[in-house]
Amino acid sequence: MNVEEILATLIAFPSVVGTPNGAIVDWIRDYCQAAGAEVTVLPGPEGDRSNLFVTVGPRAGRGYIISGHVDVVPAGEPEWSSDPFVLRREGGRLYGRGTTDMKGFLACALAALPGLAAMNLRQPIHLAFSYDEEAGCRGVPHLLAALPGLCERPLGAIVGEPSRMQPVRAHKGKAAARLEVIGRSGHSSRPDLGLNAVHAMAGVITHAVAYGQSLANGPLDQDFEPPYSSLQVGVIAGGQAVNIIAGQCTADIEVRAVPGVSPSSLLEPVKAGLFALRDSGFEVIWQELSSYPALAPAKGSELAAVLTELTGQEPLTAVSYGTEAGLYQQAGIDAIICGPGDIGRAHRADEYIETGELAACRKMIQGLGARLAA
Template identity: 65%
Template sequence: MQAADILKALVNIPSVVGTPNGAIVEWIRSYLDGLGITAHLFPGPEGDRANLFASIGPSDNAGYVLSGHMDVVPAHEAGWSSDPFTLRRDGEKLYGRGTTDMKGFLAATLAALPSLAASPLVRPIHLTFSYDEEAGCRGVPHLLARLPELCAAPLGAVIGEPSGMRPVLAHKGKAAARVTLRGRSGHSSRPDLGVNVVHAMASVLQAAVSKAHDLASGPFDQTFEPPYSSLQAGLIRGGQALNIIPDHCTLDVEARAISGINPATLLAPIRSAAEALQTSGICVEWEELSAYPALSLGCHTALANLLTELTGQEPLAAVSYGTEAGLFQAAGIDAIICGPGDIDRAHKPNEYILASELSACQTMIETLGKHCCA
């Protein structure tokens, strides 16, 4: 199958983050089976979604990982010119949810497999396709935990997030959490008889705003844009009606940290502000939503040199978005970002990828296969 045909099949499966992914996993497993490649499926603790792993070549030798996620963000935005889960082609442009982020990489990888399978690989190429990356890389840690029993320690991992096929050496780490406050309801005419947790959340929100302001003062790492760690309160919910004292309120916050800083530590002031409310008769819950470390790969490492050779492009120092690459590096595997498409097209109506970008990615993977035969 051509990459565009594979992409059509993948886009037509609405594998939205946080939902069961059996349909896309089964399609890929069946495709691999047709090539004589065994897929290993590893369900996550959710029970209704799974990671997928496969090897081409001798898995007991050190080789390379091609990593991508099978989930996509929802497509509820206004402005789509066609069904986001039906691939539409207009000349070079292939439209649909996930074409760039990141089913294009999956399609190019799968299209390259017949060539790889027919090659006398000395070093293997592994596929690690994960679930719920868009919810904070929730699936891949479970797969990484199983990797030592599946293959020899890899020489490196290529994470195929959209980078215009330019290798990327670094990204920030991220941590996200939800604060939930529970108070006491009642009629708004008797505020003395209730505990208004929307009001109480104001001090937690102020702690987030204050920390965000402080982070803008440094420390700095000019590799990134912006060159400092950041924090934001992104979502707040509470109350039932204007004349009811709100007894429930949640606040979602996230921190993005430059290299060398644990993003979870940046959320500590928000958690402290929330827990201080417990003396006011408020029940406080703190839920970690997601976390992944920063990526920082040296520009003269073997993996960076290899991707420069494969793509013909000098590596980019860093990107602003996050990926699974930091988790691979934390697991002791050098990782680099390199994939087709442009991140500016992702998570938007009329997301698309170019056919030429798919072709360039497939060529890169097939060239990696030739490198693994030497």
């Protein structure tokens, strides 16, 4: 199968984040085994979705990981020009949910696999495909925990998030949480008899937003836009009707942290503000939704030099979006971002990837194999 045929097959699996992924995992497993690769399926604790780890070449020895995720964001935007789960070609563009983020990269890796298997590799190349990356990198920590039993410590991990095939050395970290306030409902004519959860949450959010604005004072890292950590309230919901005291309210909040700052630590003042409501009779719940560290630029990174040689592009210092690369670095594995497509096309209607980008990506992976061949 060529890369476009593989991409069409992958797109046809509606592997939306947070849903079972057995069908796409089974297809990738069978394809890789048919190509002569060693495949390990790693079920996650959810029981209905799995990571995959694929090895081509000798299992012994330190090699490289080619990392991607099989999940995609939902495709509910009404502006789609065609079925988002059927690959559509127009000229040099291939449209469909996940073409850029990031099944195009997976298709390149899978298309290159038979050629890699035919090489006399002195060191292994591993494909590490995770689940639920779009929910805050929930799947890959389980894969990383199993890694010592699957291979020797890799020389590096290439995370194929869309970067126009320009290597990227750093990104911000992220943490997100859901806040819930439970008060006491009743008739709105007697607010003195109730506890309005919306009003209470409004106070928490007001203080959180003010605190978020103070993050602009630093620490600063001029490699990023903006050059400081940030906070956003993305979702708020509560109450039943205007004449009912709101008995419950939830809010989802995220922070994005520059390297050197713990994302979870940035949420602590918000958490403290939420729990202070208990003194006024409210019940509160704090639920961490996701957390992953920043990717800090590694000084003298051999991996960055390898990717510069393979792509012909000097690495970009930093991007503001997050990836699994920070978790690889945290696990002691040098990591870099490099993949086809543009992040600006992701998570929107008529997502697409260019055939030339796929060709460049496949060339990069084949070049990596050539470096490791005897």
